[in-house]
Amino acid sequence: MSYGDFLAVHGTRFLSGAIITAEQTVLAAVLAVAIALVMGLMRLSGNVLIRGVSTVYIEIFRGTSLLVQLYWIFFVLPLFGIPLEKFTAGFAAVGMNLGAYGAEVVRGAIQSVPRGQYEAALALNMSPATRMRRIILPQALLIMLPPWGNLMIELLKGTALVSLISVADLMFEAKQINATTFLSIQAFGTALVIYYVMARFLITPFMRWLEVFMARKMGRA
Amino acid sequence: MSARDYPLQLDGADVPMVRFANVTKRYGTLTVLDALDLDISANEMVSIIGPSGSGKTTVLRMLMTLEEIDDGVIYVDGTPLTHMAQDGRLVRANAAHMRKQRSNIGMVFQHFNLFPHMTALENCMEAPVQVLGLTKDEAKARSLELLAMVGLADKKDQHPSRLSGGQQQRVAIARALAMRPKVMLLDEVTSALDPEVIGEVLNVIRQLNSEHNLTMLMVTHQMGFAKEISDRVCLFYDGKIEEQGPPQEIFGSPKKERTQQFLSAVLEAG
Amino acid sequence: MFDWRWDFAFEIMPRLLWATLNTLLAAGIGYGIALVLGLVFALAQRTRFASLTFIVRELVEFIRSTPLVLQIFFVFYVGPQFGIRLSPWTSGMIAIGLHYAAYLSEVYRAGIESVPRGQWEACWALNLSAGRTYFRIIIPQALPASLPGMGNYMVGIFKDTPMLSVIGVTELMHTANALGSETYRFLEPYTLVGVIFLAISLPTAAGLRWFEAWVRRSLGMGR
Numbered sequence: 001m002s003y004g005d006f007l008a009v010h011g012t013r014f015l016s017g018a019i020i021t022a023e024q025t026v027l028a029a030v031l032a033v034a035i036a037l038v039m040g041l042m043r044l045s046g047n048v049l050i051r052g053v054s055t056v057y058i059e060i061f062r063g064t065s066l067l068v069q070l071y072w073i074f075f076v077l078p079l080f081g082i083p084l085e086k087f088t089a090g091f092a093a094v095g096m097n098l099g100a101y102g103a104e105v106v107r108g109a110i111q112s113v114p115r116g117q118y119e120a121a122l123a124l125n126m127s128p129a130t131r132m133r134r135i136i137l138p139q140a141l142l143i144m145l146p147p148w149g150n151l152m153i154e155l156l157k158g159t160a161l162v163s164l165i166s167v168a169d170l171m172f173e174a175k176q177i178n179a180t181t182f183l184s185i186q187a188f189g190t191a192l193v194i195y196y197v198m199a200r201f202l203i204t205p206f207m208r209w210l211e212v213f214m215a216r217k218m219g220r221a
Numbered sequence: 222m223s224a225r226d227y228p229l230q231l232d233g234a235d236v237p238m239v240r241f242a243n244v245t246k247r248y249g250t251l252t253v254l255d256a257l258d259l260d261i262s263a264n265e266m267v268s269i270i271g272p273s274g275s276g277k278t279t280v281l282r283m284l285m286t287l288e289e290i291d292d293g294v295i296y297v298d299g300t301p302l303t304h305m306a307q308d309g310r311l312v313r314a315n316a317a318h319m320r321k322q323r324s325n326i327g328m329v330f331q332h333f334n335l336f337p338h339m340t341a342l343e344n345c346m347e348a349p350v351q352v353l354g355l356t357k358d359e360a361k362a363r364s365l366e367l368l369a370m371v372g373l374a375d376k377k378d379q380h381p382s383r384l385s386g387g388q389q390q391r392v393a394i395a396r397a398l399a400m401r402p403k404v405m406l407l408d409e410v411t412s413a414l415d416p417e418v419i420g421e422v423l424n425v426i427r428q429l430n431s432e433h434n435l436t437m438l439m440v441t442h443q444m445g446f447a448k449e450i451s452d453r454v455c456l457f458y459d460g461k462i463e464e465q466g467p468p469q470e471i472f473g474s475p476k477k478e479r480t481q482q483f484l485s486a487v488l489e490a491g
Numbered sequence: 492m493f494d495w496r497w498d499f500a501f502e503i504m505p506r507l508l509w510a511t512l513n514t515l516l517a518a519g520i521g522y523g524i525a526l527v528l529g530l531v532f533a534l535a536q537r538t539r540f541a542s543l544t545f546i547v548r549e550l551v552e553f554i555r556s557t558p559l560v561l562q563i564f565f566v567f568y569v570g571p572q573f574g575i576r577l578s579p580w581t582s583g584m585i586a587i588g589l590h591y592a593a594y595l596s597e598v599y600r601a602g603i604e605s606v607p608r609g610q611w612e613a614c615w616a617l618n619l620s621a622g623r624t625y626f627r628i629i630i631p632q633a634l635p636a637s638l639p640g641m642g643n644y645m646v647g648i649f650k651d652t653p654m655l656s657v658i659g660v661t662e663l664m665h666t667a668n669a670l671g672s673e674t675y676r677f678l679e680p681y682t683l684v685g686v687i688f689l690a691i692s693l694p695t696a697a698g699l700r701w702f703e704a705w706v707r708r709s710l711g712m713g714r
Contacts, residue, residue: 063696068688075681120334135347217338218380
């Protein structure tokens with residue numbers, strides 16, 4: 001069959017898979033950003049215990065592979081009394097994994113804010129919390145956007161693994177179609193192209209727009 | 222004399238606005254300030270001059286609590302800044318005590334350190350709202366007044382990136398004044414400026430000195446300005462005050478040899 | 492931990508350790524391929540043939556923007572469609588090698604671009620051939636800047652080997668899955684796999700940082 005026919009027959013499956021992938025990506029992204037902010041700030045704490053907890057989290061999730069974490073969360077956590085539905089386990093694993101990488105980005109960005117800003121805030125007698133909230137974090141946010149752009153693409157790619165716990169995402173559908181039609185190039189090739197389109201023509205432009213938006217909001221553009 | 226033996230409070234008729242009592246600051250093996258004794262009276266304008274590495278900036282930074290003290294005590298308006306009273310003795314101040322005392326002191330930095338993500342007006346309003354608890358309207362009124370005073374009312378909605386160095390520094394002065402400090406610290410505030418804009422900043426400082434009840438401590442390389450405006454000039458050398466006195470004396474007839482050397486070197490360069 | 496059985500854990504360790512060796516082998520070969528292929532990709536973008544640059548650039552972007560696990564499936568299943576049967580190992584190595592070559596090509600490019608323009612001009616003035624210019628002058632200077640990236644991806648490849656389990660390569664993850672299915676106990680296999688990964692990746696990352704500093708020192712480039 002021609003490629004056109006192939007798409008006509010299987011197009012809706014690819015589409016539904018892509019939608020699930022998009023959902024997984026967005027949910028994982030929200031989780032990752034939240035974790036990154038919390039863990040990144042904790043990593044900078046003066047308190048040894050707080051710093052230790054975040055360091056352990058970051059090292060574990062960066063030092064082991066996402067697939068291992070995914071399987072552990074889906075298969076092992078139930079044994080500890082935390083059963084997770086596969087859709088949830090999917091984006092939870094991806095979010096927690098990329099949150100660890102994000103934490104280092106957040107930390108790096110906060111540490112890049114010039115020392116003079118800290119000193120000016122101190123001279124104006126701001127409390128450390130106010131200083132972080134009103135002065136340091138806003139500036140750090142702008143600095144961390146480009147690396148976050150890369151992380152978002154890694155996040156999208158990471159969601160492909162949830163197909164291995166049978167979440168019906170784009171990759172899962174591609175495998176199904178391949179299993180029934182044996183048209184591997186068409187099946188996997190189409191999926192590859194869709195991922196590429198999502199990464200290059202959706203995520204990247206969005207992140208660039210976000211960078212411009214934040215810069216303008218902060219009077220830098 | 223250990224810190225515990227210093228007075229808990231300075232009382233009496235002639236309480237200095239700022240007192241450095243036997244203050245020492247070390248960086249590793251390097252002693253940057255060596256048992257410094259310095260009193261500054263209310264409304265006095267004191268210039269600190271001297272070669273680099275003499276400890277001038279450290280004096281300001283310690284008063285602003287940007288650096289920690291190693292020995293001695295600093296008093297502001299009679300109350301210790303670096304220490305606090307506990308069981309009848311002085312111990313190192315905790316963060317809460319320092320925050321309370323710090324409210325008396327404001328600082329203007331060499332590199333301005335304006336908040337880049339805020340307009341000039343927002344820069345001035347930020348601390349009064351967040352720290353002093355003023356309402357936005359009150360803070361805005363106060364900030365507009367101060368920006369007008371430094372001649373930048375028309376730039377109130379500009380971000381720092383759109384302002385020249387001299388303009389940024391004037392905003393920085395307005396920002397510090399918005400907190401109504403008793404003591405203003407000026408750390409080489411014109412050193413990072415192009416020559417043509419130095420004058421506008423010096424004018425503002427002149428205005429501050431004549432029109433406001435402010436105690437001012439200024440580290441500067443602008444000798445002419447220091448001579449014109451100061452009540453007292455201190456020459457620092459190697460972490461100690463080499464010589465101090467009224468400007469005419471220091472600039473006109475310096476007694477110590479190091480003072481003469483420094484001044485002649487500076488005059489040659491300027 | 493509830494229900495952790497040490498006896499079972501010790502029982503499965505030998506099989507897991509054997510699989511670890513397989514994993515390390517896969518990672519090593521994949522990385523080796525990526526190191527060389529990545530340089531090819533990087534240099535191919537610096538020729539005067541604009542079309543070649545464009546094609547390679549787009550290919551690199553495509554590979555970097557799409558999931559590795561999907562690429563693995565693609566390589567494994569595409570062969571049979573043309574009548575070529577690739578073994579899991581071979582397809583896995585090709586897919587991982589290509590994927591990381593794309594990443595490494597970016598690292599190399601950044602490293603090469605960080606070498607000051609003056610170096611190129613000096614080589615031109617001394618009439619050095621392109622080969623000599625690249626291999627004796629430019630690349631040695633591009634190396635220190637590239638090392639952190641190269642190191643990160645070395646650890647990254649190791650952590651990505653579990654994806655090979657999906658096409659049946661008997662590395663760590665595959666073995667853990669097999670153990671889990673055989674014995675219905677997943678706790679020990681998956682946890683031990685996690686521990687083994689940590690035990691290898693953390694010291695490796697630390698060692699790489701030390702190595703980078705050493706290289707910078709010995710090439711006489713402080714910083």
